[in-house]
Amino acid sequence: MRRSVPGYFHTLEPFLDLFKTGVPILMYHKIGLRPPRVRLRGLYVRQDVLVRQLDELQQAGFTSCPPAEANVRARTNGAPARRVVLTFDDGFRNVFENALEPLARKHFRAIQFLVVNCIGKLNQWDLRDGEAAEPLMDAGQVREWLRAGHRIGSHSLSHPRLTRLSLRDAQEEISASKKKLEDTFGVAVEDFCYPFGDWNEAVRDLVMEAGYRTACTTECGVNSPATSPLELRRIPVRHPTRSLKALRARLMG
Numbered sequence: 001m002r003r004s005v006p007g008y009f010h011t012l013e014p015f016l017d018l019f020k021t022g023v024p025i026l027m028y029h030k031i032g033l034r035p036p037r038v039r040l041r042g043l044y045v046r047q048d049v050l051v052r053q054l055d056e057l058q059q060a061g062f063t064s065c066p067p068a069e070a071n072v073r074a075r076t077n078g079a080p081a082r083r084v085v086l087t088f089d090d091g092f093r094n095v096f097e098n099a100l101e102p103l104a105r106k107h108f109r110a111i112q113f114l115v116v117n118c119i120g121k122l123n124q125w126d127l128r129d130g131e132a133a134e135p136l137m138d139a140g141q142v143r144e145w146l147r148a149g150h151r152i153g154s155h156s157l158s159h160p161r162l163t164r165l166s167l168r169d170a171q172e173e174i175s176a177s178k179k180k181l182e183d184t185f186g187v188a189v190e191d192f193c194y195p196f197g198d199w200n201e202a203v204r205d206l207v208m209e210a211g212y213r214t215a216c217t218t219e220c221g222v223n224s225p226a227t228s229p230l231e232l233r234r235i236p237v238r239h240p241t242r243s244l245k246a247l248r249a250r251l252m253g
Contacts, residue, residue: 008042008235008236008237008238009024009026009053009235009236009237009238010049010053010237010238011052011053011056012053012056012057012060013056015235016060018222019062019082019084019222020080020082021222021224022221022222022223022224022227023065023069023070023071023072023083023084023085023222023223023224024084024085024222024223024234024235025067025070025084025085025086025087025216025222025223025232025233025234025235026053026084026085026086026087026234026235026237027087027089027216027218027234027235027236027237028045028050028086028087028088028089028095028099028237029043029044029045029088029089029090029092030043030044030045030092030094030095030134031044031045031046031047031050031088031092031094031095031097031098031099032044032046032047032094032097032098033046035132037132038131038132039129039130039131039132040126040131042236042238043238045237045238047098047099047102050098050099050102051102051106053237054102054103054106054108055106057084057106057108058106058107058108060082061082062082062083062084063081063082063083063084063107063108064083064084064085064086064108064109064110065083065084065085066085066109066111066151066191067085067087067111067153067191067213067214067216067229067232068190068191068213068214068229069083069085070083070085070214070223070227070229070232071223071224071225071226071227071228071229071232072225073224073225085111086103086108086109086110086111087110087111087112087113087193087216087234088110088111088112088113089113089155089193090113090114090115090123090136090155090159091112091113091114091115091118091119091136091137091142091155092123092134092135092136092137093134093135093136093137093138093141094134095112095137096137096141096144096145100144100145100148103148103150104148109149109150109151110150110151111150111151111152111153111191112137112142112145112150112151112152112153113152113153113154113155113191113192113193113216114136114137114142114152114153114154114155114181115136115155115156115157115158115159115195116154116155116156116157116176116177116180116181117157117158118136118158118159119136119137119138119139119142120136120137120138120139121135121136122134122135122136123136124158124159125158125159125160125195139184139185142185143185146185146187151191152181152185152187152189153189153190153191153192153193153216154174154177154178154181154189154191154192154193154212155177155192155193155195156173156174156177156195157172157173157176157177157180158173159195159196160173160195161195161196161198162174162194162195162198162199162203163198163199163200163202163203164198167202167206170202170203170206171206171209171210174192174203174206174207174210174212175206175209175210178192178210178211178212189212190211190212190213190214191212191213191214191215191216192207192210192212192214192215192216193215193216194215194216194217194218196218197217197218197219199215199217204230204231207230208230212230213229214229214230214232215229215230215231215232216232216234217231217232217233217234218234218236219231219233219234220233220234220235220236221233221235222235
Protein backbone atom coordinates (compact mmCIF):
# COMPACT_ATOMS: atom_id res chain seq x y z
CA MET A 1 0.00 0.00 0.00
CA ARG A 2 1.26 3.45 -0.85
CA ARG A 3 1.89 5.85 1.97
CA SER A 4 -0.58 8.72 2.32
CA VAL A 5 0.56 12.34 2.39
CA PRO A 6 -1.16 14.15 5.30
CA GLY A 7 -3.10 17.31 4.66
CA TYR A 8 -6.26 18.80 6.13
CA PHE A 9 -8.85 21.07 4.57
CA HIS A 10 -10.64 23.62 6.73
CA THR A 11 -11.00 26.73 4.58
CA LEU A 12 -10.55 27.25 0.84
CA GLU A 13 -8.00 30.05 0.58
CA PRO A 14 -4.84 28.06 1.51
CA PHE A 15 -5.80 25.32 -0.97
CA LEU A 16 -7.01 27.40 -3.92
CA ASP A 17 -3.74 27.21 -5.86
CA LEU A 18 -3.59 23.45 -5.33
CA PHE A 19 -7.18 23.01 -6.47
CA LYS A 20 -6.34 24.76 -9.75
CA THR A 21 -3.99 21.88 -10.62
CA GLY A 22 -6.60 19.12 -10.53
CA VAL A 23 -9.93 18.01 -9.13
CA PRO A 24 -10.07 17.79 -5.32
CA ILE A 25 -12.13 15.17 -3.53
CA LEU A 26 -13.03 16.33 -0.03
CA MET A 27 -13.42 13.58 2.57
CA TYR A 28 -15.94 14.17 5.37
CA HIS A 29 -17.14 11.77 8.04
CA LYS A 30 -19.45 13.30 10.67
CA ILE A 31 -21.35 16.60 10.57
CA GLY A 32 -22.37 18.01 13.92
CA LEU A 33 -21.18 18.93 17.38
CA ARG A 34 -18.47 16.76 18.84
CA PRO A 35 -19.65 14.80 21.88
CA PRO A 36 -17.41 14.33 24.94
CA ARG A 37 -14.88 11.50 25.18
CA VAL A 38 -14.40 11.18 21.44
CA ARG A 39 -11.15 9.57 20.36
CA LEU A 40 -10.96 10.87 16.76
CA ARG A 41 -12.11 14.42 17.39
CA GLY A 42 -11.08 15.74 13.99
CA LEU A 43 -13.68 13.62 12.18
CA TYR A 44 -16.46 15.91 13.44
CA VAL A 45 -17.17 19.04 11.38
CA ARG A 46 -19.79 21.44 12.73
CA GLN A 47 -22.72 22.26 10.48
CA ASP A 48 -21.84 25.97 10.40
CA VAL A 49 -18.31 25.07 9.27
CA LEU A 50 -19.71 22.91 6.48
CA VAL A 51 -21.99 25.78 5.41
CA ARG A 52 -19.04 28.18 5.30
CA GLN A 53 -16.95 25.71 3.29
CA LEU A 54 -19.74 25.19 0.76
CA ASP A 55 -20.24 28.93 0.52
CA GLU A 56 -16.53 29.47 -0.15
CA LEU A 57 -16.53 26.81 -2.86
CA GLN A 58 -19.66 28.26 -4.44
CA GLN A 59 -18.34 31.82 -4.39
CA ALA A 60 -15.08 30.64 -6.00
CA GLY A 61 -17.04 29.06 -8.87
CA PHE A 62 -16.74 25.40 -7.92
CA THR A 63 -19.44 22.93 -8.89
CA SER A 64 -19.73 19.35 -7.69
CA CYS A 65 -19.14 16.32 -9.86
CA PRO A 66 -19.25 12.54 -9.30
CA PRO A 67 -16.07 10.55 -8.56
CA ALA A 68 -15.97 9.22 -12.14
CA GLU A 69 -15.23 12.76 -13.36
CA ALA A 70 -12.45 13.48 -10.87
CA ASN A 71 -9.71 12.55 -13.34
CA VAL A 72 -11.34 14.11 -16.42
CA ARG A 73 -10.37 17.55 -17.67
CA ALA A 74 -13.29 19.90 -18.30
CA ARG A 75 -13.58 23.48 -19.45
CA THR A 76 -16.16 26.22 -18.93
CA ASN A 77 -16.22 29.16 -21.35
CA GLY A 78 -12.75 28.20 -22.54
CA ALA A 79 -11.22 28.08 -19.05
CA PRO A 80 -10.55 25.01 -16.88
CA ALA A 81 -13.69 24.15 -14.96
CA ARG A 82 -13.56 24.37 -11.19
CA ARG A 83 -15.00 21.12 -9.88
CA VAL A 84 -14.98 19.34 -6.55
CA VAL A 85 -16.18 15.91 -5.38
CA LEU A 86 -17.81 15.82 -1.94
CA THR A 87 -17.60 12.46 -0.17
CA PHE A 88 -18.94 11.33 3.20
CA ASP A 89 -17.56 8.09 4.62
CA ASP A 90 -19.50 5.49 6.63
CA GLY A 91 -23.10 6.77 6.33
CA PHE A 92 -23.47 8.59 9.64
CA ARG A 93 -26.98 9.74 10.49
CA ASN A 94 -25.70 13.19 11.49
CA VAL A 95 -24.71 13.74 7.85
CA PHE A 96 -28.30 13.06 6.82
CA GLU A 97 -29.58 15.37 9.57
CA ASN A 98 -27.10 18.22 9.17
CA ALA A 99 -25.79 18.17 5.59
CA LEU A 100 -28.84 17.62 3.37
CA GLU A 101 -30.21 21.13 3.74
CA PRO A 102 -26.90 23.00 3.29
CA LEU A 103 -26.04 20.89 0.24
CA ALA A 104 -29.42 21.66 -1.32
CA ARG A 105 -29.21 25.36 -0.51
CA LYS A 106 -25.74 25.67 -2.03
CA HIS A 107 -26.60 23.44 -5.04
CA PHE A 108 -23.97 20.77 -4.37
CA ARG A 109 -24.30 17.02 -4.80
CA ALA A 110 -22.37 14.47 -2.74
CA ILE A 111 -21.78 10.76 -2.35
CA GLN A 112 -22.21 8.75 0.83
CA PHE A 113 -20.07 5.60 1.16
CA LEU A 114 -22.13 3.08 3.14
CA VAL A 115 -21.02 0.18 5.32
CA VAL A 116 -23.71 -2.13 4.03
CA ASN A 117 -24.21 -4.55 6.91
CA CYS A 118 -24.32 -1.66 9.38
CA ILE A 119 -27.07 0.40 7.73
CA GLY A 120 -29.45 1.49 10.48
CA LYS A 121 -27.03 0.32 13.19
CA LEU A 122 -23.90 1.74 14.86
CA ASN A 123 -20.28 2.23 13.81
CA GLN A 124 -19.20 -1.20 15.06
CA TRP A 125 -15.71 -1.01 13.50
CA ASP A 126 -14.99 2.11 15.61
CA LEU A 127 -16.36 0.71 18.86
CA ARG A 128 -13.71 -2.00 18.89
CA ASP A 129 -11.08 0.75 19.14
CA GLY A 130 -12.84 2.68 21.88
CA GLU A 131 -14.55 5.29 19.68
CA ALA A 132 -17.88 6.85 20.64
CA ALA A 133 -20.98 5.13 19.27
CA GLU A 134 -22.76 7.00 16.47
CA PRO A 135 -25.96 5.92 14.68
CA LEU A 136 -25.83 5.30 10.95
CA MET A 137 -28.42 6.17 8.34
CA ASP A 138 -31.22 3.63 7.99
CA ALA A 139 -32.65 2.45 4.66
CA GLY A 140 -35.39 5.09 4.63
CA GLN A 141 -32.86 7.86 5.15
CA VAL A 142 -30.64 6.45 2.40
CA ARG A 143 -33.63 6.56 0.05
CA GLU A 144 -34.31 10.16 0.97
CA TRP A 145 -30.63 10.96 0.36
CA LEU A 146 -30.98 9.47 -3.11
CA ARG A 147 -34.24 11.34 -3.80
CA ALA A 148 -32.39 14.56 -3.02
CA GLY A 149 -30.10 13.87 -5.98
CA HIS A 150 -27.10 12.46 -4.16
CA ARG A 151 -25.19 9.23 -4.79
CA ILE A 152 -24.28 6.22 -2.72
CA GLY A 153 -21.22 4.01 -2.96
CA SER A 154 -19.89 0.98 -1.15
CA HIS A 155 -17.60 1.11 1.85
CA SER A 156 -17.67 -2.72 2.06
CA LEU A 157 -19.96 -4.98 4.10
CA SER A 158 -18.36 -4.54 7.52
CA HIS A 159 -15.52 -1.96 7.24
CA PRO A 160 -12.54 -4.36 7.60
CA ARG A 161 -8.93 -3.79 6.65
CA LEU A 162 -9.16 -5.52 3.30
CA THR A 163 -5.45 -6.32 2.95
CA ARG A 164 -5.63 -8.40 6.13
CA LEU A 165 -8.35 -10.66 4.73
CA SER A 166 -8.00 -13.63 2.42
CA LEU A 167 -8.65 -12.74 -1.20
CA ARG A 168 -11.91 -14.71 -1.03
CA ASP A 169 -13.14 -12.76 2.01
CA ALA A 170 -12.01 -9.46 0.52
CA GLN A 171 -13.87 -10.28 -2.69
CA GLU A 172 -17.03 -10.96 -0.65
CA GLU A 173 -16.74 -7.62 1.13
CA ILE A 174 -16.28 -5.80 -2.18
CA SER A 175 -18.69 -7.65 -4.49
CA ALA A 176 -21.52 -8.56 -2.12
CA SER A 177 -21.75 -5.00 -0.79
CA LYS A 178 -22.28 -3.70 -4.33
CA LYS A 179 -25.01 -6.25 -5.03
CA LYS A 180 -26.79 -5.64 -1.72
CA LEU A 181 -26.87 -1.87 -2.26
CA GLU A 182 -28.16 -2.24 -5.82
CA ASP A 183 -30.79 -4.79 -4.82
CA THR A 184 -31.95 -2.73 -1.83
CA PHE A 185 -32.04 0.72 -3.37
CA GLY A 186 -32.49 0.04 -7.08
CA VAL A 187 -29.59 2.21 -8.24
CA ALA A 188 -26.31 1.43 -9.95
CA VAL A 189 -23.43 1.43 -7.46
CA GLU A 190 -20.30 2.38 -9.36
CA ASP A 191 -18.06 3.81 -6.65
CA PHE A 192 -16.09 2.11 -3.88
CA CYS A 193 -14.14 3.49 -0.94
CA TYR A 194 -11.35 1.47 0.70
CA PRO A 195 -12.12 1.12 4.45
CA PHE A 196 -9.38 2.78 6.53
CA GLY A 197 -7.76 3.67 3.20
CA ASP A 198 -6.30 0.14 3.29
CA TRP A 199 -5.62 -1.30 -0.15
CA ASN A 200 -3.01 -2.88 -2.35
CA GLU A 201 -2.87 -3.99 -5.97
CA ALA A 202 -4.69 -7.26 -5.27
CA VAL A 203 -7.54 -5.43 -3.51
CA ARG A 204 -7.68 -2.83 -6.27
CA ASP A 205 -7.97 -5.59 -8.87
CA LEU A 206 -10.88 -7.13 -6.93
CA VAL A 207 -12.63 -3.76 -7.02
CA MET A 208 -12.15 -3.58 -10.77
CA GLU A 209 -13.38 -7.17 -11.26
CA ALA A 210 -16.51 -6.39 -9.22
CA GLY A 211 -17.48 -3.75 -11.78
CA TYR A 212 -16.83 -0.51 -9.94
CA ARG A 213 -15.80 2.49 -12.03
CA THR A 214 -13.94 4.30 -9.25
CA ALA A 215 -12.38 3.73 -5.84
CA CYS A 216 -11.35 6.37 -3.31
CA THR A 217 -8.22 6.13 -1.20
CA THR A 218 -7.02 8.28 1.69
CA GLU A 219 -3.93 9.40 -0.21
CA CYS A 220 -3.85 13.17 -0.14
CA GLY A 221 -3.79 15.32 -3.25
CA VAL A 222 -5.85 16.34 -6.26
CA ASN A 223 -6.72 14.23 -9.28
CA SER A 224 -5.69 14.59 -12.93
CA PRO A 225 -6.09 12.50 -16.10
CA ALA A 226 -2.97 10.62 -14.94
CA THR A 227 -4.72 9.45 -11.77
CA SER A 228 -6.07 5.91 -11.86
CA PRO A 229 -9.85 5.93 -11.32
CA LEU A 230 -9.35 3.10 -8.80
CA GLU A 231 -6.74 5.10 -6.85
CA LEU A 232 -8.45 8.47 -6.47
CA ARG A 233 -6.85 10.86 -4.01
CA ARG A 234 -8.77 12.77 -1.37
CA ILE A 235 -8.22 15.59 1.09
CA PRO A 236 -9.60 15.02 4.59
CA VAL A 237 -11.68 17.81 6.10
CA ARG A 238 -10.66 18.53 9.68
CA HIS A 239 -10.61 21.33 12.19
CA PRO A 240 -7.70 23.76 11.64
CA THR A 241 -4.25 22.92 12.93
CA ARG A 242 -1.21 25.07 13.58
CA SER A 243 0.68 23.15 10.91
CA LEU A 244 -1.83 23.82 8.11
CA LYS A 245 0.60 26.07 6.24
CA ALA A 246 3.35 23.44 6.39
CA LEU A 247 0.95 20.73 5.24
CA ARG A 248 -0.14 22.84 2.28
CA ALA A 249 3.51 23.43 1.34
CA ARG A 250 4.13 19.70 1.44
CA LEU A 251 1.12 19.04 -0.78
CA MET A 252 2.35 21.57 -3.31
CA GLY A 253 5.77 19.96 -3.37
